Amino acid sequence: MRRQKPQRWRSRPTLFSHWRGYPLYIFYVYLRGQLTFTLPAFLGGVAFNQVITRVAWHEWVGAVAVVVVLVTVGVYAFYHRYSPAIRSLLTALIVGREIDRELATQAWIEAVNYPYVVISRVMLFLTLAYTGQAVYFFLFTEFDPGLVLRGSIISYSTAVAITQAFFVLYLEQMMYPVAQAALAVGAQPDLDDRRVRRFRLHVKLPVLISSIMIAPVMTLGLFSYSQTVQLGGDPTAGLLLTGVIALAASGIAVALALLLARSVLTPVQELERVVAAVADGNLTARAFSCTSDELTDLGLHLNDMAKELEERDRMKTAFGRYVSTAVRDGILGGQISLGGERREVTIVFTDIRDFTTWCECTPPEEVIHTLNAYFDILVKAIAEHGGTITRYTGDGLLALFGAPLDDPDHACHAVEAVLEAQGYLDSLNEIRRAVGTFELRTGFGIHTGVAVIGSIGCETRAEYTPIGDPANVANRIEGLNKSLGTSILISSDTLERVADRVVTGKTAETPVKGRVEPVRVYEVVGLCEGGAV
Secondary structure, X not given: OEOOOOHHHOOOHHHHOEEOOEEOHHHHHHHHHHHHHHHHHHHHHHHHXXXXXXXXXXXXXHHHHHHHHHHHHHHHHHHHHOOHHHHHHHHHHHHOOOEOHHHHHHHHHHHHHHHHHHHHHHHHHHHHHHHHHHHXXXXXXXXXXXXXXXXXXXXXXXXXXXXXXXHHHHHHHHHHHHHHHHHHOOOOOOOOOOOOXXXXXXXXXXXXXXXXXXXXXXXXXXXXXXXXXXOOOOHHHHHHHHHHHHHHHHHHHHXXXXXXXXXXXXXXXXXXXXXXXXHOOOOOOOOOOOOOOXXXXXXXXXXHHHHHHHHHHHHHHHHOOOEOHHHHHHHHOOOOOOOOEEEEEEEEXXXXXXXXXXXXXXXXXXXXXXXXXXXXXXXXXXXXXXXXXXXXXXXEEEEEEOOOOOOOOHHHHHHHHHHHHHHHHHHHHHHHHHOOOXXXXXXXXXXXXXXXXXXXXXXXXXEEEEEOHHHHHHHHHHHHHHHHOOXXXXXXXXXXXXXXXXXXXEEEEEOOOOOOOOEEEEEEEEEOOOOOO
């Protein structure tokens, strides 16, 4: 629900013109159209009929004027009939009433339908009106039937074929601000909605172009025929020649219209194909550039956009290898800030015992293969418990719990992730022991404290990592595993948060650079029964 007139529409006074709260925009559109198109068409038709028929205009203009006035007044009924939601929307915007999404959407649908729905009804109405006019002149006047036929054709071609083609384009333009206002207050555009009347380009272009081109050809043909007769030529031969020329010219006009439509539609369909492919996830789709017009320029921009999306998708996939899916999507979606902040986190350091010695006597391909398998295990366990891998240190890594995503139980989740990873490694080491190869005996150091977390580095390369005492403590704790013969050590700060959930074993104290008091550490041997979160 929204309750205000969008500020950007206040600069369009015509759109919000009203009389005692009743919107006048539809009447303004109607009146402007009649003055711009209908009146000139009527006057032009009168003048052209005068030239062709040589009949004094005052002998027939009265009956024609009556029809034109009735038609002009009657046409407003269609303008009014097919704009209820538009008028309701404008009324609400004028008086500042709340606008619900359904009204806004219905107004948008009416705005995009309006030119085609209104003009199709108007053309049918005009056809019936001018047919009735022709019947009147045939039956109730003494005019020559040939003159009546020519006058009727001219009237119909100018009032219907030509004028209404212009009216379609005119009403499209006049409905733009209505559609934009509806979108500004919450309309949900959907071209697949069954209420939307699609007037696709492959129909629109040929119909409009043909009607504009054929009508003048027919009119000029009638003019040529009239001149032939007046100059004493054979009427039958003149009519035949005029008909052949008009038919040939009309065929050429239709062919040109179809070719022009195809020239526009081919690149448009190509753009539509690429957009649909990208929407379906195929970011490798590209538009083919075959011309030098603006549509090709648009296609090249679309290719650049698809290429950039493909690169971002690769970055997103690569990023997902280092952090959990939730963290990755939160960072890329802007919900998580990578700026510096101070917050309590739990930090995990890992290291493989005697790995450097083993590397010196092992083929590098085997070293890389072993490390990749090892990190697959660690990353899976850490990501499943909400951890974020921030750094790889050769055969070790640093993981954060509690940043960048908030996690009140970050200490417990860190311990659970490490225990789960240790279980996976034990299973892997059983296999490696059976085949007589190097065992991946890993030490884990866990500490909880307040650290500065942020994106550290330069513009071209940065690292999201913790800075300060907690990272140093976790690193020092991990190093004690070797001397104590343990695998998982946690600090007393971490134990305070997980004491009721873990079973501890050995304990010791270790000095840490920058601290006066030593840090007490505890071995974690497992979770208490029912201790998992």
